[in-house]
Amino acid sequence: MRRKSSRLNARTVALIVTTVGAAALTAYTVHDLREFKESRQARSLEVGQRAGIRVAEALDETLSEVSERATEYSKVVARIDSEPELLESIKKESFRFPLVMGVTVAFEPGAFAGKERYSPFFNKARDEFQFIEQAYDYTSRELETAKWYTAVVESGKARWSEPYFAKAAETMVVDYGVPVVDDEGRTIGIVDYAISLSDFTRIVDALSVGEAGYGFTYDETGAILSHPNPIYLLQNVFQLRDGKNEAIVNSLREDAEGVVAYNSTYTYKHSWFFFRELKSTGWKSVLVFAEDDLLGASDEGRRKIIQIGIGIGLLLIALLALLALVQGVDGFNRKELWRLATLTSLVLLGNIVLIWYLNVTTDFSRFDHDVERIVNDTILDNYVEQSDAELYKLVNARYSKVPTGIFIESYELSSFEASIIGKLWMKYPKDLYETAPPGFYLPDVSALETRGLVQTKLADVEYDDYVLVTWRFRVTLEEDFSYRQYPFEQNDVALRILYPDFSKNVLLVPDLQSYDILNPSVRPGLNPDVSVPSSETIASFFTLSNAEFKTTFGNRRLVKSYPMLTFHMVFKRNYLNPFVANIIPILIVVMMMFVVLYISSRKQDGRAGLTTMNVIQSSAGFLFILILAHVNERARIETPEIAYIELFYFSMYLYITVQTLALAAMFRGVDWKLFEWEDNLILKLSFWPLLLAIWFAFTLARFY
Template identity: 25%
Template structure:
């Protein structure tokens, strides 16, 4: 059985990692493929609608006075269409009563700008080409259809719709226009808001900060979490965003590539899917930490299973080898020594796996590594509730907020004192009416003073005592996270604090951004620092009617740390090891007669007193709730002291118990270390597995 376990889990460790990684990538690829089909089916409605209207106009089956009615029916029956319209050339519409060249152009359009479809007329001269006159909106959608015969237009900001739109346009003919020598008569167009595409891509299950984006064949960004990138070409964006340049260096559908982001420390998994019946490609970016999170957990468990299997296998082999010529006292000693050593090694293996396990305990939160992940996470949060999204999309105030920690001190088991700087940037045109200010919700007491105000940045120096619940169950192998939750001082429900990532030279968590480099925290080693979001729901409106009916994500600055195990081992483990050795030695000093039972009890009581004093000291130093890992060592030693004392009393008495009498109480000596170490191993597995 043990050999089967070793073979099975050994195979999984060698080959299973790649399979789990492939499974994660395949799952994301299926999501991307489904999204590409959804985008395709959504956009094909635009081309089908445009071509159908153009066909009716071309065939003469539709009189021109019925154009507006057809446009209304088209948009009303297709909720995916944001706008649909017909733009006539000058003089191409026959219902002009006077010289058509002197009248405004006729371009009826139904649009969902205000929700329900509404009719709009031409507000600018779309027959002018781009650059022909100053302050003329984009007219490429019109001229491209006339010259190229129609197709998908590059996304642009619609002056009428006041948002980014993606459009399909196609030319059409009319009998009247041809009589006037005008051909084509104009352009039929149907559009889709890029916000709709963002919603489709934002709904992909790509982890908390993974994201998707769409680029056209010409390299123009059609959808991206960072809204400023939309309508820009990737070649221009790559000049300032090197990561996007690496991601888009090879847009080959069907392949998987990796990109290393030196700023965030993330390895990115990138692949592309063609969007059928369009000239666009959907790109998907997965964060390595999120892809490998659950895989690392699985590998952690498999390594423990494998090591346990090896213990079982080696123990079985030792029994077979040393008892092949019969069971003797010497063979039993060899077996228990090997088993005890294996248990001791397994305990060390579990300790080592625990200390080297890089899985963050905050992976359930939204960890923010870069601006793309930030925008993607916000989009996912608000996408979960349509009402929240609609209410906050236009009015949300994103206030960049930074943190620099100069000292952390544990005042008690649950109180931590933190000093440092916090700042906010004034974002022109977005947060002009926002009054800078920060609240620490967990704070018992806070002293905050204005430190500087320069170049649109307001900074404060603070000292705060935070009351936080720390989990000491795995002490002394515990990894704790000190978090600083930040609220806006203005208490406005449309303000979202975002991390000021640009203010850090590196945001790689392992480089501990925002932490003083000469940081001293006695008894701890800082391993990571990073920003994260967490959505907290409250059962009150704080007395403000309608306040935060839909919870905003709250910004956290986290400091992860591992305990320095040297001091706990010297302070608490040394007495335990000494007592264990003394007990074992006492077994060899037992004599059959002339032993006073009271002396045995005194010896056991003295050892028990030492254990209890150390145990109470441990509890007082941590003020932990529940039983922590190291306490089980004391409980096991209590049991061992009682068991050895009871065994010594019986052995010294006149009672004849075969098990105890055999070979001068050899079974007690044989079973001492195996039993104790096996109990410690079981407790270790129960705590860390």
């Protein structure tokens, strides 16, 4: 009796220690995940605030230079009394700042050379003068479009105008006007520096970073002066909601600087909203970033959630075992053991499902740090500059850039091929059109002639500085898909595009301006109604990388690698069909195996007619069913790898074999302690936990 009590005490102590250890592990993993998230959030805020300050200071510096120069130039204009000299001076001044689209000098009636009104504006885009007095009366107090002039003259002070549509420039602009004062202190006119809102947007965008990050500015009234999506220009940020509540709007209106969080309907991501007032203008610059854009995407969060699942599972099992032991009079009773086995099985199954869920809901392409997604002009410019520098070192030349866009109308997938129908366009520079005619080359076209590239030129539309060339194409590409995680795998259709003649140094670059939103999760360049029965497209984006051909193709050019434009479509398999086709039959076989094991007995009269031959025959039937399903699945995916789904088949082959041998040995009267306790209860209790533990082990190994 004392020995039994000693064993019970030892078990109790062991279970208490295990329970405490499991609780400590769970607490640690939960704390670790929380600390990880808080740390990333804190670092995101720090990086974002630094970026916000950097952008605000850069804009302030640029705008301050404009305002300071405008003040100086107003004094220069006051001393000019010759029309040719004035026009020459205005033209020269207009080219001083890249941001300024043109300079206007406007005079009060009769204040210059006796002219009734005189207001020359030099338009840099057209390289010509436009005379505003010929378009409308800029001195009229009743015209909204004349406030750029009248507000400065009336106040006698330099000021930034509210945004308006400039008739002469035919675009939305914001102006900085400074009074021109003569020697007697009278205001005789103004000098005005016009900034196009579209040009201002490009400046802000160049300072912004990140895949889903973007920048915009707004003035004191809330009017948006710059935004990557033109439809937002001149809308009032204080009236827009787009995921922002009233507290956020009040902060944007009242605070000089700050940060708020909201779900952006522009990027479709939870984002940080960093804003800061510009000292030079009173406007506010805003940077919007998702957390991953500031620190880079990380898979650590998913792994830590898996760790928490394991910790919670161990804690639940340990608690139930301890409770069962405490309630039992003489150790564990049969009922409590079945409860413990059931809970253990459910915990293992729950962890398997958790890993599946995390894998299905995670875009793993974000963690590929070897490939940089081109989602803004800054990333593109950096890559182009690097490519130009490398080419210049080799052949003393630079690339001719051709903006190229893709729109995928539909596509279908097979084991290692992707069939695509879509449109491709190029904004082809006119100076290249004759010496290097437009065209494209797809290096991954299928070797089967019937599945090759079919292209049809749809249009050549001529613009001022380029020709828009559009093709429609149909192609089947060979792709290097991986099936290691099938049916929960993620793959990438890569449409690689090159200019055919490498000796011409033509570099195809993504035409970013032709896409409203470049956030990969919004799937730019992809037909929103595209439907692929076997898969779901979760992202699309452009990249630029070097193609290593290891040959010059007979050209004199020494470079054996070439910058290559690639359009990616990331997809995940719709797992329901392969899941039903494979897992359901496996589960049915497992249940039948458990029934055979459950009715087995060491006693002849307790076997319900079950014999050794019956066990062997049923096992052979189970093996035949599974092998047939396995072979069919293997033929369907045609992969040289061992797919994840196949591990279930291999585990079942092993399990069926071991169970058959064990039952045959028991029926033959082999005297193993494994069979003796409670009439083979150990095998029956361990059937589900052991099988699910095997499944959990290889699931963790494949997906962690």
